[in-house]
Amino acid sequence: MKCMLITGASAGIGLHTAQRFISEGFNVVNLSRRRCPIDAVNHINCDLSAPGFLEKISNQLSPILQGSEQIVLIHNAAKMNNDSAVETPSQSFRDALEVNVVAPNTLNHFAIPYMKPGSSILFVGSTLAEKAVPGSYSYVVSKHAMIGMMRAACQDLVGRSIHTACVCPGFTDTEMLRQHVPDEAMEGVRAMSAYNRLIDPDEIADTLLWASSNAVINGAVLHANLGQVER
Numbered sequence: 001m002k003c004m005l006i007t008g009a010s011a012g013i014g015l016h017t018a019q020r021f022i023s024e025g026f027n028v029v030n031l032s033r034r035r036c037p038i039d040a041v042n043h044i045n046c047d048l049s050a051p052g053f054l055e056k057i058s059n060q061l062s063p064i065l066q067g068s069e070q071i072v073l074i075h076n077a078a079k080m081n082n083d084s085a086v087e088t089p090s091q092s093f094r095d096a097l098e099v100n101v102v103a104p105n106t107l108n109h110f111a112i113p114y115m116k117p118g119s120s121i122l123f124v125g126s127t128l129a130e131k132a133v134p135g136s137y138s139y140v141v142s143k144h145a146m147i148g149m150m151r152a153a154c155q156d157l158v159g160r161s162i163h164t165a166c167v168c169p170g171f172t173d174t175e176m177l178r179q180h181v182p183d184e185a186m187e188g189v190r191a192m193s194a195y196n197r198l199i200d201p202d203e204i205a206d207t208l209l210w211a212s213s214n215a216v217i218n219g220a221v222l223h224a225n226l227g228q229v230e231r
């Protein structure tokens, strides 16, 4: 059986990605605090911000990973704070890094020994993985770190036929976007895409599915943003 292990499939991009992989015959395992609403998904309740999260779920995860001929690990869950480089206390900075950077490392450390050739580790980055805007300090830092982790993993996995990639979405129509962009500002956000629209989460799901089966992109950063208009 092929397995797709994803974080944050209770909503948004993760939920659409879970659906896409299920339709391709994957056994999908989700880690998040809320349940994934898709019945066919194997949901494991988990708060990635808790440093000891893996100990609580490893007994459930091990047999699934052990029996999988191919594993696609997708680091999708993220914490987005509105904070600034000038006034972010280290504790809240640490909390963001815990979900966005440390949890992916914890899952890599656990899952890589089970990964057979043909497996992959995909990261959901952001446009803010390669540029900064004001007021998203810990998110910008952690998304940049995610690209570093993806590139370093590519180098350290040489010879094992496991590939890595980071898919960087632009403005995608999800809960996270709606929480951070007030309705009156949405038109301006749409206008930042060359297509004057938000990205459908299914478009990112399709990109992740494609990335999982094309080892030629090993180590790559894939921009999935409809062409962001630069001003």
Ligand SMILES: NC(=O)c1ccc[n+]([C@@H]2O[C@H](COP(=O)([O-])OP(=O)(O)OC[C@H]3O[C@@H](n4cnc5c(N)ncnc54)[C@H](OP(=O)(O)O)[C@@H]3O)[C@@H](O)[C@H]2O)c1
Pocket (backbone or CB within 6 Å): 007, 008, 009, 010, 011, 012, 013, 014, 031, 032, 033, 034, 035, 046, 047, 048, 049, 075, 076, 077, 078, 079, 099, 124, 125, 126, 127, 168, 169, 170, 171, 172, 173, 174, 175, 176, 177
């Ligand atoms: N939407 C955009 O415009 C956009 C743009 C660029 C990049 N992205 C990236 O795309 C990814 C998915 O974002 P989205 O827009 O789909 O967001 P979303 O709809 O808010 O979903 C976020 C997911 O992350 C999970 N999550 C957050 N904190 C968690 C925690 N402590 N433990 C476990 N799970 C946690 C949530 O699950 P629970 O709440 O159930 O735990 C949820 O399933 C993120 O990495 C985000 O940075 C999004």
